[in-house]
Amino acid sequence: xxxxxxxxxxxxxxxxxxxxxxxxxxxxxxxxxxxxxxxxxxxxxxxxxxxxxxxxxxxxxxxxxxxxxxxxxxxxxxxxxxxxxxxxxxxxxxxxxxxxxxxxxxxxxxxxxxxxxxxxxxxxxxxxxxxxxxxxxxxxxxxxxxxxxxxxxxxxxxxxxxxxxxxxxxxxxxxxxxxxxxxxxxxxxxxxxxxxxxxxxxxxxxxxxxxxxxxxxxxxxxxxxxxxxxxxxxxxxxxxxxxxxxxxxxxxxxxxxxxxxxxxxxxxxxxxxxxxxxxxxxxxxxxxxxxxxxxxxxxxxxxxxxxxxxxxxxxxxxxxxxxxxxxxxxxxxxxxxxxxxxxxxxxxxxxxxxxxxxxxxxxxxxxxxxxxxxxxxxxxxxxxxxxxxxxxxxx
Amino acid sequence: xxxxxxxxxxxxxxxxxxxxxxxxxxxxxxxxxxxxxxxxxxxxxxxxxxxxxxxxxxxxxxxxxxxxxxxxxxxxxxxxxxxxxxxxxxxxxxxxxxxxxxxxxxxxxxxxxxxxxxxxxxxxxxxxxxxxxxxxxxxxxxxxxxxxxxxxxxxxxxxxxxxxxxxxxxxxxxxxxxxxxxxxxxxxxxxxxxxxxxxxxxxxxxxxxxxxxxxxxxxxxxxxxxxxxxxxxxxxxxxxxxxxxxxxxxxxxxxxxxxxxxxxxxxxxxxxxxxxxxxxxxxxxxxxxxxxxxxxxxxxxxxxxxxxxxxxxxxxxxxxxxxxxxxxxxxxxxxxxxxxxxxxxxxxxxxxxxxxxxxxxxxxxxxxxxxxxxxxxxxxxxxxxxxxxxxxxxxxxxxxxxxxxxxxxxxxxxxxxxxxxxx
Numbered sequence: 001x002x003x004x005x006x007x008x009x010x011x012x013x014x015x016x017x018x019x020x021x022x023x024x025x026x027x028x029x030x031x032x033x034x035x036x037x038x039x040x041x042x043x044x045x046x047x048x049x050x051x052x053x054x055x056x057x058x059x060x061x062x063x064x065x066x067x068x069x070x071x072x073x074x075x076x077x078x079x080x081x082x083x084x085x086x087x088x089x090x091x092x093x094x095x096x097x098x099x100x101x102x103x104x105x106x107x108x109x110x111x112x113x114x115x116x117x118x119x120x121x122x123x124x125x126x127x128x129x130x131x132x133x134x135x136x137x138x139x140x141x142x143x144x145x146x147x148x149x150x151x152x153x154x155x156x157x158x159x160x161x162x163x164x165x166x167x168x169x170x171x172x173x174x175x176x177x178x179x180x181x182x183x184x185x186x187x188x189x190x191x192x193x194x195x196x197x198x199x200x201x202x203x204x205x206x207x208x209x210x211x212x213x214x215x216x217x218x219x220x221x222x223x224x225x226x227x228x229x230x231x232x233x234x235x236x237x238x239x240x241x242x243x244x245x246x247x248x249x250x251x252x253x254x255x256x257x258x259x260x261x262x263x264x265x266x267x268x269x270x271x272x273x274x275x276x277x278x279x280x281x282x283x284x285x286x287x288x289x290x291x292x293x294x295x296x297x298x299x300x301x302x303x304x305x306x307x308x309x310x311x312x313x314x315x316x317x318x319x320x321x322x323x324x325x326x327x328x329x330x331x332x333x334x335x336x337x338x339x340x341x342x343x344x345x346x347x348x349x350x351x352x353x354x355x356x357x358x359x360x361x362x363x364x365x366x367x368x369x370x371x372x373x374x375x376x377x378x379x380x381x382x383x384x385x386x387x388x389x390x391x392x393x394x395x
Numbered sequence: 396x397x398x399x400x401x402x403x404x405x406x407x408x409x410x411x412x413x414x415x416x417x418x419x420x421x422x423x424x425x426x427x428x429x430x431x432x433x434x435x436x437x438x439x440x441x442x443x444x445x446x447x448x449x450x451x452x453x454x455x456x457x458x459x460x461x462x463x464x465x466x467x468x469x470x471x472x473x474x475x476x477x478x479x480x481x482x483x484x485x486x487x488x489x490x491x492x493x494x495x496x497x498x499x500x501x502x503x504x505x506x507x508x509x510x511x512x513x514x515x516x517x518x519x520x521x522x523x524x525x526x527x528x529x530x531x532x533x534x535x536x537x538x539x540x541x542x543x544x545x546x547x548x549x550x551x552x553x554x555x556x557x558x559x560x561x562x563x564x565x566x567x568x569x570x571x572x573x574x575x576x577x578x579x580x581x582x583x584x585x586x587x588x589x590x591x592x593x594x595x596x597x598x599x600x601x602x603x604x605x606x607x608x609x610x611x612x613x614x615x616x617x618x619x620x621x622x623x624x625x626x627x628x629x630x631x632x633x634x635x636x637x638x639x640x641x642x643x644x645x646x647x648x649x650x651x652x653x654x655x656x657x658x659x660x661x662x663x664x665x666x667x668x669x670x671x672x673x674x675x676x677x678x679x680x681x682x683x684x685x686x687x688x689x690x691x692x693x694x695x696x697x698x699x700x701x702x703x704x705x706x707x708x709x710x711x712x713x714x715x716x717x718x719x720x721x722x723x724x725x726x727x728x729x730x731x732x733x734x735x736x737x738x739x740x741x742x743x744x745x746x747x748x749x750x751x752x753x754x755x756x757x758x759x760x761x762x763x764x765x766x767x768x769x770x771x772x773x774x775x776x777x778x779x780x781x782x783x784x785x786x787x788x789x790x791x792x793x794x795x796x797x798x799x800x801x802x803x804x805x806x807x808x809x810x811x812x813x814x815x816x817x818x
Contacts, residue, residue: 045527067674100669104565105544106502115522117507118514127511131601132447141609145674145804149502149544149565154805157671163683166669166807167573170502171545171563178562182577189584206523210505213530214539234531270560272552384539385549386560 003252006184006265007395008349010086010247012078012198015333015343016048016240020081025350028332031359035332037223038204044220044233045213047203048240048334053077058084064159069108069146070241072155075200078243079156082196086247087259095161099192100153101183102168103175103199103338107147109207113138152200162196173303174270174386175199176341181268181388183248193253198245199338212237217307217383225362226306226328227315236306237383240334244343263349266375266391267291273387280310284317284381287389291377293321294391299357299373300326303344305335307383314381324377325369331361341380341388348376348392355394398817399649401663402696405583407817411656412487412644414480415756416473417743418454418637422480427760430768431789435621435742437635443601450613452620454637454744455599462597465506467541469597473640473749474498474551478593482555485644486656487589489555494589496557497577498548499570501598501748505542513538547595557591567803568708569667570594571641571751572811576665578645588650594752595640604636610675612712624745625772626709626738627716627784634710637744641752643759648817660759661814663796664695670806677718677802684722684808688798691810692726697796699727702734702812704767704792706758706799707784709738710745719800720780735792737785741771751801755811758797762815767792 011021016036018027027033038049055073058080059065065073083089088098117134124130145151150168157163169175169182179197186192202208212218212235220234229236254261269290273283300318304311318326329347336343351357351373360366374394381387401407415422418436419429429436436454442463445451459476461468482489513529520528533539540546548561566573571594578590607613614633616623624635643662651658668690670683677684692699708719724731739757746753761767766789773786799811 106504109504111523114510118510118526119521121511121515126444127507128443128601129446131507132444132605135602135605136447136449136608139605139609142674144606144610147502148567148804150567150803150805150807151674153669154674154807157669157806158674161671163669163671163806165667166566166805167577168565169562170500170565171548171561172543174545174560175563178560181560182562185584185586186580191580191584206527207505210523210526210530211542213527214505214533214542215536216531216533218531272549272560274553382545384543385545388560 004188005251006187006248007251007254008246008262008265009249009254009259010082011262011346011349012081012085012245013346014074014078015242016051017332018051021350025354028358033332042209045209045218046223046238049204050241059159067142068155071107071200071202072146072152074202074243075152076155076159078198078200079196079245080160082245082247083160088247089160097164098162099164099195100156100162100166101179101195101197102153103179104149104152104168104170105338106149108205110143111206171386172337173340173380173382175338177270177380177386177388180341180345180390181270184265184268187248187250194247194249196245197248198342200243201241201336201339203239203241219306225331225365226304227362227365229306230308236308236311238306238334240336242333242336242339244339244346246342246346261395263352263395264393266393268390270388280313283387284313287387288317291389291391294375296323297325297369297371298323298377299351299369300324300377300379301344301348302326302328303340303380304328304330305383306330310381310383325367327358327361327366329361344378344380345390345392348378351376352392352394407648408579408582408645408662409648409651409658410643410660410662410759411646411651411658412481412485413659413756413759414477414642415753416456416476417639417753418456419743421476423760430742430757431766433769433771433787435771437620437623437744439620449615450604450608451617452623452635453599454635456638465541466501466598466600467503467547470500470595471547471550473597474547474593474595475554477640477642478555478591481642481644491556492591493558494587494591495559495581496548496552496561497574497590497592498551498561498563499574499594499748499752500547500563501596502565503542503544507602509538555591565748566807566809567805568747569751569801569803569807569809570748571753572801572809574752575643575662575755575811576809579662579665582645582647589644589646592645593642594749596746596748597638599636599638607636614711622772624711624741626711626741626770627777627780627782628773629775629777631711631713631716633712635744637746639743639746639749639753641749641756643755660762661817663814664691664812666690666694667809670808675804676714681718681722681725684718684802685725687808687810688722688726691812695812697812700730701796702798703794703796704761705734705736706754706797707736707738708800708802709740711740715802716780720782732781733783735767735785736782737768737770739768754799758799758813762794762797765791765793767794
């Protein structure tokens with residue numbers, strides 16, 4: 001234990017299961033919990049939809065809410081919860097010195113405008129002119145700002161006054177991994193004392209599904225747990241809307257403010273397997289070894305997406321270590337892309353803090369864990385590229 | 396032996412390779428010749444029809460094979476060409492860089508040409524449903540990869556043999572500067588001896604142009620394109636959308652010395668501060684930009700009077716130039732009227748995600764060549780902005796230190812301080 005350790009002092013979570021760390025804990029410790037599914041709106045795809053959210057609770061001004069689409073609102077909301085949880089929200093001194101790293105994709109396009117242009121394209125050869133004609137007249141000017149990747153962070157600055165610094169990382173699950181890894185490195189090296197880090201994903205929009213389906217990654221047909229989608233129709237990924245933000249803090253800084261500490265964030269490791277060359281198995285094994293796993297039973301919060309190849313590689317690497325008891329939370333939340341790794345780390349921190357393991361999320365594929373988890377592994381093996389893991393230790 | 400650490404005991408970070416592409420051409424030599432001759436790269440848009448558009452000019456890079464093949468492919472090519480020049484200059488192995496990659500690039504979306512072609516390859520259903528059904532029948536990953544935010548960096552990592560998980564970032568128009576800052580920080584933390592920082596932007600599509608246009612951000616001075624970008628002028632009316640790339644090889648001074656590399660400049664300090672005022676406008680008192688400049692100076696261990704030249708963000712929008720002047724005059728006080736401050740964007744336009752990296756490259760060359768590129772089109776000075784903008788003609792000058800500003804939508808403010816000599 002060192003004063004420069006990185007600790008987790010705030011958690012904000014939203015998923016189909018509800019909102020907040022307590023609500024997630026209460027749900028997730030129920031054995032045999034059924035997922036919340038929406039199977040008709042995007043048929044043949046199933047998604048885990050957002051719960052009812054009262055945006056006013058974290059985004060007081062209607063004007064701010066109107067400037068955002070659901071993705072940015074969701075992230076800003078989850079970020080506000082994490083700041084509240086850490087006792088930072090509304091504290092000017094702490095907010096103006098707080099750094100921020102957000103993992104982001106893009107925001108929602110206007111589906112009606114796009115559909116209109118596509119429909120018109122069937123009878124027009126001058127499609128580029130059509131595009132100019134429609135976009136100049138039909139696009140809502142401020143929608144651009146709701147689409148820009150870095151404007152989730154921008155909205156967090158505006159709504160929650162976090163202004164120490166603001167950086168946005170892009171690149172699916174890898175963005176979430178790099179955000180957590182970089183934030184932790186900055187705290188360990190003394191470059192920062194407290195950082196807001198996380199992301200959000202709003203899957204209930206056709207473009208967000210298209211981002212997976214252009215490579216056939218989405219699972220189709222009846223829902224199945226994340227480990228049981230091989231052989232089913234489609235590519236294995238079931239997506240979910242959600243967000244996860246963490247307040248990472250230098251231990252000394254958190255203690256001096258008398259804050260509750262969920263857990264210590266241990267090593268965060270990341271990699272880029274050249275999957276075309278078949279390097280994924282070796283890369284996962286290398287990350288497991290770099291993470292310096294402790295002896296004994298190890299609860300593992302897996303961010304596995306369900307994508308066939310990546311999920312099979314992760315499962316076989318985890319199964320190869322008899323000490324590991326994995327919990328694939330995508331079974332219950334769906335895959336949340338950029339938010340996947342921060343979500344995994346948050347669930348790991350909760351288990352450490354509550355001194356109890358989650359029951360199997362899929363009893364047919366996951367084995368029991370009986371002890372008290374003092375160290376928990378969190379993983380995110382990208383559905384297409386990039387890999388990362390972190391060890392989360394008792395505070 | 397000179398000190399290898401800076402005023403805060405951190406490894407000194409130096410630049411050993413520089414690469415650049417803009418509408419003025421490929422590579423440092425062509426760009427520098429044009430830039431110091433006051434040549435503009437702004438020209439009429441030919442990549443797509445301009446019917447219905449208020450702005451019909453840009454600083455697009457139209458001379459690459461991928462120039463008309465979509466934002467993702469062009470951004471990759473721009474990044475690769477700049478990085479290749481930088482890595483070659485650094486004398487490093489082209490395929491085995493051996494350090495991390497930090498890429499500033501625009502957010503990606505499925506290009507309209509792909510949307511049209513997917514949609515019209517089928518007749519069933521309508522709208523998004525049809526696109527999704529066609530998508531799941533696609534063979535090959537080419538279209539898919541243009542929509543993945545991590546794919547350009549993934550390809551670059553393969554190409555240059557960078558180490559680990561590459562970071563793709565966006566801090567809007569400050570992105571290029573942030574990519575450099577991330578590299579500097581990684582070296583200072585001792586995580587690596589060298590880093591490859593790239594800013595690249597090939598996203599000047601019709602939709603991007605229309606989006607900025609709808610926010611009234613773009614110049615509509617279409618008649619004489621090369622005159623449209625006029626930072627700090629009274630009649631400035633917006634920025635000119637442009638494309639380009641800049642790449643730096645960053646190394647610890649120790650690592651660079653030990654392999655006998657030529658040191659092209661020092662990355663002395665980085666500063667940032669977010670603005671919580673508005674999504675596109677800055678706080679009226681300029682305090683976030685002021686704080687970013689001061690943070691960069693403090694990080695560099697320099698006082699205000701030790702900066703010789705400012706490479707301005709200077710976008711040519713009414714708002715930016717006014718706020719940049721306010722911020723700089725607050726930090727530098729009376730000296731501001733006599734410090735040279737020029738905007739490369741007067742010639743190359745605003746290269747968005749690439750701008751911070753492109754302008755860092757030009758800042759380093761300014762010091763090495765002892766020539767300050769001008770702010771062109773400065774025919775009608777804004778009386779409210781009294782600055783020495785190095786008007787219209789390059790200037791020979793010994794420049795030992797440069798401040799380079801980058802400000803962006805979403806409250807992004809990032810400043811870099813560079814120096815010619817180690818400490």
